[in-house]
Amino acid sequence: xxxxxxxxxxxxxxxxxxxxxxxxxxxxxxxxxxxxxxxxxxxxxxxxxxxxxxxxxxxxxxxxxxxxxxxxxxxxxxxxxxxxxxxxxxxxxxxxxxxxxxxxxxxxxxxxx
Amino acid sequence: xxxxxxxxxxxxxxxxxxxxxxxxxxxxxxxxxxxxxxxxxxxxxxxxxxxxxxxxxxxxxxxxxxxxxxxxxxxxxxxxxxxxxxxxxxxxxxxxxxxxxxxxxxxxxxxxxx
Numbered sequence: 001x002x003x004x005x006x007x008x009x010x011x012x013x014x015x016x017x018x019x020x021x022x023x024x025x026x027x028x029x030x031x032x033x034x035x036x037x038x039x040x041x042x043x044x045x046x047x048x049x050x051x052x053x054x055x056x057x058x059x060x061x062x063x064x065x066x067x068x069x070x071x072x073x074x075x076x077x078x079x080x081x082x083x084x085x086x087x088x089x090x091x092x093x094x095x096x097x098x099x100x101x102x103x104x105x106x107x108x109x110x111x112x113x
Numbered sequence: 114x115x116x117x118x119x120x121x122x123x124x125x126x127x128x129x130x131x132x133x134x135x136x137x138x139x140x141x142x143x144x145x146x147x148x149x150x151x152x153x154x155x156x157x158x159x160x161x162x163x164x165x166x167x168x169x170x171x172x173x174x175x176x177x178x179x180x181x182x183x184x185x186x187x188x189x190x191x192x193x194x195x196x197x198x199x200x201x202x203x204x205x206x207x208x209x210x211x212x213x214x215x216x217x218x219x220x221x222x223x224x225x226x227x
Binding site for chain 2: 034036042043044045046049090098099100101102103104105106
């Protein structure tokens with residue numbers, strides 16, 4: 001069975017410090033992996049995606065994620081947090097050849113001035 | 114280029130009633146998926162429509178049904194509403210056959226069941 005686990009429900013960082021949002025997945029087949037961001041009262045926006053090309057994926061707004069098959073992880077990072085990064089982040093998996101999209105429970109990122 | 118649009122933006126219903134939510138996909142997309150996002154939770158996959166057929170379904174009862182029209186727009190119907198159906202309902206569109214399965218999301222319809 002496929003599943004996604006976001007290891008932290010809340011993460012708090014200071015502006016200008018690094019961000020790490022952790023995600024582990026379970027999938028029977030090589031999956032497609034995504035990170036989405038959801039700002040309050042706004043729709044879900046795609047940050048980045050992994051689809052079996054380079055294992056280090058660069059996204060928008062300075063975010064990147066590394067696919068580690070041996071660890072079944074797809075952690076999201078950013079070198080320097082900005083106040084505008086405060087939002088809910090979702091790790092998403094779609095099994096290769098499948099159609100059912102599985103969202104993690106989300107990680108709320110707080111950025112302190 | 115309009116993205117994914119949903120209507121209405123907000124809806125209030127009472128228990129036992131029926132509701133229909135609507136979605137227009139991004140231009141050029143042929144696949145529509147629906148999600149339920151309860152407060153404080155991640156979106157849960159309801160079902161996906163392609164070529165006017167339900168292609169895959171999540172763990173939702175038969176009270177949840179849908180339809181896709183020839184122009185690829187879609188409706189989500191929920192019968193016999195329960196208080197627990199209160200949630201944000203998201204529609205996402207994509208183009209079938211692409212390797213990366215990227216989905217584009219609409220802003221959602223906020224359903225409140227009293």
